[in-house]
Amino acid sequence: MSGNGDAQDSAGRYRATVLVCGGERCGSSQAAQVLSAIQSRVEKRGLAEEIQVVPTACRGLCSAGPVVIIMPRGLLYCRVQLADVQAIVEETLVKGRVIDRLAYVEPAEVQEIPLYKEIPFFSRQVRIALGNCGMIDPESIEEYIARDGYRALGKALNQMTPDEVIREVRESGLRGRGGAGFPTGLKWELCRKAAGKLKYVICNGDEGDPGAFMDRSILESDPHAVLEGMAIAARAIGAREGFIYCREEYPLAIARLETAIASAYEYGLLGERILGSDFSFDIRIKEGAGAFVCGEETALISSIEGQRGEPRPRPPFPAVSGLWGRPTNINNVKSYAMTPRIVLRGAKWFNGIGTPKSPGTAIFALTGKVNNTGLIEVPMGIALGDIIFDVGGGIPKGKPFKAVQTGGPLGGCLPIAALNTPVDFDALMEAGAVMGSGGMIVVDEDTCMVELAKYFLTFAAAESCGKCVPCRVGGQRLLDALTRITEGHGNQRDMTTIREVSAKMAETSLCGLGQRTPGPVMAALQFFGQEFVDHVEDKTCKAGQCRALVRARCVNACPAGVDTPAYLALITQGRFAEALEIHRQRNPFALICGRACPAFCEKKCRRAELDQPIAIRLVKRFMADQELQRPWTPKPTVDEKQRRANSARKVAVIGAGPAGLTAALRLAQQGYGVTVFEKYPTPGGMLVWAIPEYRLPRSIVATEIDNIRRAGVEIRCNSALGKDFTLDSLMGQMGFNAVILAVGAHKTRRLGIPGDSKIGVINGLDFLRMIAAGPKEAESMKLRGKRVGIVGGGDVAIDVARCALRLGASQIHVLYRRSGENMPAAHLPEEIDAAMQEGVQFHTLVNPIEVLGQEQVTGIRVQRQRLAEFDTGGRRRPVGIESDIYNLQLDVLVPAIGQLPDVSCFGEAVLQTTSSGTLVVGPAFNTSRPGVFAAGDAVTGPATIVEAIADGNLVAIATDAWLRTGKFVKPVVQMSRHDIPLTHVLDDYASATRPATPRLPVDQRSGNFAEVEVGFSEKTTKQEACRCLRCDLEWLDAMHLPRPGGPVNSSASPAPQALKEVEAKP
């Protein structure tokens, strides 16, 4: 059964029924005005006789509210504004047309879905407790009765004995929806059997979880279901009186309950001798004062008794000694709301839904970083990922999913690996979280799990009643430890405290609140332990949330930790050389990164919350280009004495890519004798051998490599490890004291399908290397007029596609096995856009299964894919659709499905590698051989330029430490901090927007490798830099540090000390 039932049942005499959600006191939308506008419009048009307008309570899809549903067609309109009313009445109600702009748009799709039943948000739901919500007027008992209301009570009173009622509920397998999941039937039975004539039933509506409103919604939308459920329970256990405990903060729920109780009395459904039976039952409302702990049943009982809301030890259990010492049955609102359906439709129907051990449905308040926030009811056993991605519509802005907190503030967060977990009481518990009463908070990569755990802990500690010592003090001690960690003062003792206190709280606390208070932090530790380590050991917060650890999100997001706000601030003043100096402290490749950096900084830029992120990369490019003519000679970073001491030692760097060159530079700046060995004839690694010229011109790379040489680094090309020398010879007769392996990942993964070695199959990196080698080599591939297929969705695939196009290929097909938004290249959306503009065809959800042709490739057989369960990366795994196979005619096939480091060059020297072929290193970048360090793609797998540079900086620190002390020291990126005064008025740039990226027109790109991006002008650059919100200055305020002085005008002379790097001490 689904509650998507048809409203025409109750509205037979009307042609159409317009259901408007929300109601007077719905805080989330202007539903009330919309409702009255539709009503008056309908009346004005003389349609009142044929069209019924009904105010309903919440339908759950709150993110799209106010929602208007038009029955019997089942049209659903979202975010209806007053201005839309006319159109709804005139177009839809009068002329029967669908208004597309109001239809619901599935976040992952681009198509409007106007029909209520087809929207995944609703179609995957099974509404039992929420069945009437949004479908009836909650203030009308008639509407409730019209939808089978009170039939279950009639049946329970006149056709069933109390024991039969209990048996039915027991057999249904209904488990307490308050969170603990205790079998409801068993609870009733215990209470029925308890000695004593006077018994009570209590409905627990003390819903206190932040962000959860399941109970409120039911009480507001379908109060009679709760009353009926309570009456049935009272009949079953032999109670005469019932209480509904509802928090005072729910005035609408209380008002609706009062109305419902009054109507029920009026109809003889409450009070003396109900429905002619010998059963009499009264219900009273007890308004709670809003203490979270009062949701605990014994505390709730204390509160009803007029005592301080504190739990009591159990045993005795309320079923034996509850309210005023009498046997008492307490159930959650949702449990009572489900009861009438179970009695009416039978246990078999109910346990046919859900899983064997958790039958029925689960109700969640879905909130956080998810597109469709709101209230949902889904069958038990549905996968967590299905809730988030189907019902919830996925994560906003396509950001990666990180975790989901279930069970409210006492629950636990579950990581990507748990996305396939079936949602039921036992599976969630096993996964490390709890069902709880139904809060479900989704978080994305921008959420710091330590901070999140702290948030929940703050709540739980504040809501501790203070009765038992473990909860009262333990919660505070946990909070203290987490606060120190998030503020950058954490140490190992805090980690020990968290573990010990959590374990002991769980074991010794009086009630569930204390026992579960450590839940979120324990789960966070279990699944996101590395984040705690980052905070404690490295004093970093990768998610960029912990204020003390994050000066500005852009700095935090940059793997190399470049002080972005500082150089942007200098650029606003035209001080490009100083700006570049700051950049080079962390990243010596500003010219390169100004062109080919994925710009993690821009993705986290806070300006994006206002309009668009600062175009940091293009501003940087202009800054670097300004200084192009002035060769840079890197300065030493240590004093003369240290330099002299260091100069006695020699370091070999294998690989002249960005990681190796950066490491070489940093060590050379410290005085070491550094030699870089490069296998290929030109240094640069992937910078020259993979990234095509139209993205990164060779001359630019050469300029910056010359800078490295000027620092004293010797670069020997055409000398390969394993061929010209070995690790042994390096450290032996060649006299190097340390070796840094920065060999990159130059080996392409094979397709691994029949025919993948046919002529015409060129792997991606080889393809790009041919092009980099020169026009002759490129032409030798003879691509002109050919059909080129590329398998993969990463940067290499896109680069190959665009190069092939430039070399005259007639058709370019990119085949990717997942959906488009899952492409690894999607982190550079402009690349994909450019490729599409240039004419590349993308085929998603296809997987090659065989390369066709005799010796020469003639085509490829591909199988369409569907997305199944979630893999360890949080993406749905593509699964082949057996019958859906087709052939694609091709002349050249380029596999670009991932790269590996080539470990064959290490020869005899056995260095440990992972299953994916990368080198295993310790925290100090140390390999299994002393003195040999490794960094870059060889360790991380294929990554970005800036990540390689960051690795280069770090491995240099580690190598230096080892050379000087003989110890392996874990290098840490120190927070970079230059306080540059703000010299312009930010408000002047309040409405300034990001300029478009200047590019060569598409028609000028084909057939040549000219740089596509053009760059900003000086004026644009300065103006764009002025848009920076200067989060770094706010950080100073937050840390109670003085802002840098200086008059606020552009002619201010630079403070010389401004460029000195200040040691960051949060």
Added chain:
Amino acid sequence: MTQTLTPPRPASTAVPVTLTINGQKVIGHTGQTVYQAATDAGIFVPVLCHHPALPSHGACRICVVEIEKQRTLQPSCTFPVAEGLVVQTESPRVVEARKFVLEMLFSERQHYCMYCTASGNEHGSDCELQRLGYRYGLDCWKYAPNYTRRWPVDATRTHFMMDHARCILCRRCVRACHELVSNHTLGLQQRGTRTMICADDSVPFGESTCVSCGTCLQICPTGALYDRRSAYLGHECDTQRTRTTCMQCAVGCGIETLTRDGSLIRIEGLWDAPNHGVLCEQGRFSVLDEIPAQRIKQPLIRANGQMRQVSWDEALRAAADGLSKARTVAGLVTPRVTNESLIAFSRLFRDIFKSSQVGLLSGRTPPLGIGAAATLEGIAKSDGIIVIAGDPLKNQKVLGYMVRKALDHGARLIVASGEETGLDHLADLCIRLDVDGSAQTKTIWDSHKRIFHLRSDRLAQVKKEIDSLRSPVVLYGAGLDQELYAALRSLPAKTSFLPLVEGANAVGAARLGFSLRAVQGDALYVLAGDEQPDGRTLPEAQFTIVQASYRNAWTDAADIVLPAKAWFEKTGHLTNIEGRRLPLTRSIEAPREIVSDWATVFMLSVKLGQPLACVTVSDATAAL
């Protein structure tokens, strides 16, 4: 704090059960908790929030034990025993948990033991928390204590202080205030770590409805509540304790005196007496404050308008001489003397002076023995209480607390009184009695002239109420008129009665025929003991002997002054309001020259040439 209670007798429905504690078979009974069963079997289980005089609370978690088949550790103070339970009270898991609870407590507020008046050492300490700290080897702060937060000290109460920094929020004080005293002053404010003990709506304790009974002080396990008088006078564990009976009123609360080096340090209520540890402000605090400095240590004789110290022999000879010369001898005795002394005094007058002019110095006593005698415990459990012509909350405070306790359990209350009483606002029915006679009295013993009358329609109303009750208790004061008295006598047999007697041993005195009445004679012998004049004057006589503990207006006007023991130096027996014989045991040795009251009387009888038979305990018991 250190007293133990004898275990409560099992309820009649209790069934014996066998459980295993630390491998040892223990026989308990249903209705018991694991803590009780273990304690009865001599197995130590630490407690902090639990106190035998209070219902189990289960808050502090120090008493957790490991019980087979239970997922988490369970508090033994609330976990009911059951057949076959297997319990570990000191397993490593339990010890770890206890250490954790202690570490949490020590880290919560500022438990700097060395700064605390309750601090001791591993051999003995007044602080239960500190004792457990030693027991479980807490030699350092595992979790840094809260240095930054200041915790208030409330010194607004006259007799004792509250230092919130040492409070562990066990709520013993709060529960004692509610459960034992029924005063409902103490409570808790805020929640979580911000939880604080507070009075009423968070007013300073001294401005609250607190009645300074000090039960909270006595039950506090730490140094959070401490007595101003005994603070900084050394440790409680170094004091001597004497079980005796309070002599401040006729309730006869069981007390324990704490003495050191011949001085009274503190008084505590006996947990196993009917007062369940509860005392009133007078009995616990004021009595110590009111001990005057000017002690009479030797007999005195007035000569030439001057009081002169003389030997016992000389004084007694002068007294016998004076008394012999008088035609009539009148006698007054304080109700603050033992039964033994009362008998000696009464025999002196009956057998030697042949005088009927004997009366009480104070303590108005209603007629005894109207019907079945009520007990303090019976009152607390009764379903209806009728108070007539008296104010227990003023004159028999602990009895008043018992009345309120009954009300907390749902009892009805009828108050019929001549003037406003402390119970009026709690009464279901409050009636004003008509008052005959002069309320204006010159001397305190003139007040017996007041007679109370209850209108017949109101009387009928009261009777009707009583009929509807299961176990009504009537508390009646002195001065009921004939009609009212007869009405009480005619109440149904289920009714029990308690006279609202004033004066510590007034019941004993009344049983020996002493009453508050005016006496007259040529000579007057006043056995005043430690009773103070409080502005009252003695009857005129040619020759006056005052036997008293302290110098006062009466002794200043006397011809002969004989020393007397103060209440804490006496040994003997009293008869309390319920008619129970209660022991009085000296807590402190009297100065060398001072003898018991009855011994003085005896010595006097010797000087008078008619030695009385020595009074023995059995003598006194028989006489009563």
